Amino acid sequence: MATKLLAAVITVLALLGHVMGQGGYGPSPSPSPSPSASGGGLAVGYYDSVCPNAEEIVRGVVRNAVAQDAGVGAGLIRLLFHDCFVQGCDGSVLLDATAANTQPEKLAPPNLSLRGFEVIDEAKAALEAACPGDVSCADVVAFAARDATVLLSGSGVDFAMPAGRLDGRVSLASEALGFLPPPTSNLSALTASFAAKGLGVGDLVVLSGAHSVGRSHCSSFSDRLNSSSSSGSDINPALAASLTQQCSANASSGGGGDPTVLQDAVTPDVLDRQYYTNVLNGSALFTSDAALLTSLETKVAVLANAIIPGLWEGKFRAAMVRMAAVEVKSGAGGEIRKNCRVVN
Template sequence: MFSSPSKPFLLFIIINLAAITPFLSNAQLNTTFYASTCPNVSSIVRNAVQQALQSDPRIGASLIRLHFHDCFVNGCDASILLDGSASIRSEKNAAPNINSTRGFVVVDNIKTSLENSCPGIVSCADILALAAEASVSLQSGTSNLSWNVALGRRDSLTANQAGANTSIPSPFEGLANITSKFNAVGLNTNDLVALSGAHTFGRAQCRTFSNRLYNFNGTGNPDPTLNTTYLVSLRQTCPQNGSGFSLSNLDVTSPDTFDNNYFRNLQNQQGLLQSDQELFSTAGSATVSIVNTFISNQTAFFESFVQSMINMGNISPLTGSNGEIRLDCKKVNGS
């Protein structure tokens, strides 16, 4: 929660907790799932993320991305963490993930700590959800943004590489396609804009946006929605024949802090990815007014982000006797 929360914010939380309680009940997720079996789970995860941030300021954004890319493929089941095997085609090798997703070592470190503290209890899928929350909380500065994560997910017994190739939104896609992918997993337009706000920190590789700099949509020209001064700066970071793996800040203003500057950047035509800028530059889209609201009211963004993270974390979880609690997040038990 926010420090010294306002009455409207408390009312927002109360209303929305009431609204999602039936959904959480149906999904069998709850915020006290490990209260008796692993009461220190949240602090163990938070401490590991905090330690990782000391040497890698990118890791928070990377951990949120792991949770996002996991949930969009067969639900939040930690399938993204499985290595390839004779029976598993790893999602790590899918186009949206290969040479791109990171943070697996941190997840493994968290799992090791939890196995030492409460063996066989905490799922890898819940680790991803907790690590995402901790990443936001630790990088939200004085805003002190946090929430109670609903828990009780179990881990998948397989992966879905083909699904990862088709279900995860791409930085090259237009707004209509991305909206369709969000709708397919039960997320709406407000969720789309709020979750895109996670790009308020982290980095992106040149190969994910260089087409905007030199040959947008095959025109031989840059994307007209790019601020011209920003274009010059990005071309210096990502020369036309340079390495596609060089990095650029997703948020040109405050790249390592979780705030609402990402949305102000869109207004200034400084969205790094095509999928970012289209939230504001697509005429007539419902996303424009949401972006404007988040620009003028950071608290509104934070409230929406929390609710959308809860919504995303509830995408088709495995619960009850489905799946398993992996002892090693990289492989199915007994393999």
């Protein structure tokens, strides 16, 4: 079976070649080199002169947090995505509610399950002690997501993260609802959401690989467990039965009204390309995961990532850097917060 799949992938790749989205999905597993500069005035080593230990300070805090709970690492990667897709990568997702703004981004339904805020707080406090007023919260979020990626991948996905973002002053729950694609999204909706942020179909497929770590609330995929619905027909029947049992058992045992399950039961605490095998086997949780098989372009990309060693890892590095450069603030458009939870 694996031989047939590999032959199919090679054949399709040969036919499609350069049309397979941003960066292509050719057979070379060589990762793209990390850039020294990025969009929006970002640059690798941005803090070398003003706070030379900035990245190491963040890395130490993240390392300790992930050692205690790998799920926090998954949460930090997700935190970057949710930050960048609303108001750009500006730390706006970190802002708490105030009398002037009772509904910031973090209180929007898609963000209620976000994790890692305390890790960001701890890293920022350490940075303020070492280099007061120099390192933005937005950059802390980006560094933390990179560090979590490195740790959860066993250093299989390591890259330089450009910095120089400023923190935003606007944070609205209504915008989170408008820009964050729900897990029930079809491919058209997902593609439009990524395009709105300057990201391509290739980025969509590659960044979806982050679903190989972490947990998901049962409500996020309950639509696929209903065998009478058209969306539930593509999920692996054995997995559907197991998920139904886990969700109902956890709820009835006092685990809460919306229990969580592993997103990847095969390698749950490892950020790897297992996600793509899960998608092909009908063993990924979300409708948005299954949607990657609904076009030739995305299906071939899923196949390639599942089978070609090193391909996804190299593309994930580049996609994370691209995402972390979305709509960054600069100049009068931002600030460096002293406390990541409140504007100055």
